Amino acid sequence: MCKSSNEPGGPKRCSADMRARAQKSHDRVAALEQRQREIEQMLDARRTYGSEGAFRAALNARIRDIARRSGIDGAEIARRFALQQFVSRLFDRDPESWLVTGGAALQFRSMEARATADLDLAVTRGVEDLAEALTAASRRRAGEHGEFVVAVSAGSGPGAFTGKITYMLGGSRFAVAKLDVAVGRAFPFEPDTLVPDSVVSIDDVRPMSRVRTYAVASHLADKVAAMYEVHGSSGASPSTRSHDLADIVILSRCARVDAEELRGAVRGQEQRRGVVVPTPLVLPSEQWRRSYPARVADAGLPAELRDADAALAEADRFVGAVLDGRISSGTWDPDRRSWTPK
Template sequence: MMASSNRSKLEIAQERRARDSRIQREAKQRGTTPELIRKQVAFALFFQRIFSQEDSRWMLLGGNALLIRAGHGRFTQDIDLSRDEQWNDLSDVQEEIEGLLRQGDRADDFDFTITKIASYSEPDNYGYGAKTAKITVRVDFGGKQFDIFTIDITSRKHITSAVERLQLKPVLDDDALTDLPKIPTVPAENHMADKICALYEKHQGDKKRPSTRYRDLADLVRFVQDIPLDANRLALVISHESHRRKIIPPQRLVAPDESWTTKYPQAARDFAQYPPHLLPLNAALEYVGTCLNEILNGTRTTGHWNPVNQQWEETTRP
């Protein structure tokens, strides 16, 4: 589903080589792989199309939302999207997304094709018991494969508070990544509450199996490092989420399991731009705890987290 730019094969080949070189340079500068940078470009091109209109019924969740919010950090391998209503048939979802891709087409010689869509047997990652599915998307440029990525989709009632729209910024300098849209996502406090509850929720249907989602703690590090937060809202949504998931969060941030002592540093080493001094588990817990412990133990319900000063302040949100 592509409107051609009517450029010659030579011009397209030249652009492909130039883009590949920029991807290589950006990966080296960021200390990551060219494959991950390429995938972020593909994601941006996808968002550019499906969020071309502000009244989208879709919302971005997960690591991509945090990456856009913080402007740096752990790159993701896939996309998490939620739809405001459950679907009756996956073919309807495929047609809907394909329609959005056509509607937002840029005539830039990129072509998006849904190659597979299938239902999940597992419940959604956010504890809503909603339908879930995985979509595989192939991205071509000038008739040749540029990337393949997957999208995890779920149906989820959009939050009652105002949806936040985050400005998408290009991962590298590229003419194809201009006029990027604002991306609808949940407020930072809701996203953070999801991460906190996921740490202490038993997973995969085994009530005795602790979380092994090491990226959740790494993402909490990024929230504390970069994101302004409202204490009252954070306390309320943590209470709501923990009650809904039937868990009791701890009074202070602790490891979900003893195995995290060795396994968390091993995993965190591979997270892009993760602070090296916070690789030890206790260091990460203590750092995030400076923000969260007062919320978890109920001693703070007002104020705003200032990520620059790394403290709670009884002032307006930065």
């Protein structure tokens, strides 16, 4: 029997008390875990599709219908669906460690975005084992179907990792995407948070999680500065990335941005890359007039914006006007496609 604390040699808390407290805590955790398992079993039992094979067949039927109506390639729709599922699981379990950049970030903003085979992620806080963290965060949630296989290896530069994610359904591959991960990259603006529209509407899929993406100002600044970077050993070869112009136009049609933030972001990229963005905006070379239409063939842009000069005029009204002082302050309205006063 434990001695009281005021008795000689009596501890403030005896070992028996501590064992009882530990057992009570253990039992509480075990009960919570059991309840969690019961909830997961209930969600799995309520699934519309009784097997991954049935879900896969229904998903393929939905994708074929979307491809027929939209003109988007079915394999691209499947890849977009898989990317959404992967990223939704990632941010559901760990919303603060990741940031979506690159083409996938644009796809999450707009269905007009170009096709991409990549998922670009930035790690915004410490992750000890990247592959393990990605695998754990993307595991199947109750009520869903399919698992992701993640392979990651060190890339060519410091803090760079490359790999691929494979979405498995019914024991076989459904879709694959390349994975590029940046660790330790600095971002000058707070990320944007959004909930992407679902690519495919189907049962047994949870609502999309809130996703952190590259800030619009930063995304635009990257694209604009990249247009005017020169390459080659002599530094005389203009950029051939005419898809950067397409991405600027797509952002003009789906995103709001503050004029002062945009100007500051572009000036920062000019300094970092050693470029000067001309105003009004110009095509980096005549070759863009030939390459641009092919680069936007799989994008959802209207016909009038599949011409390089028309796209350039739209981009200049959006970005060039902020850089040359035509617009000093305000917010871009993507619905009206014009700058509005604050």
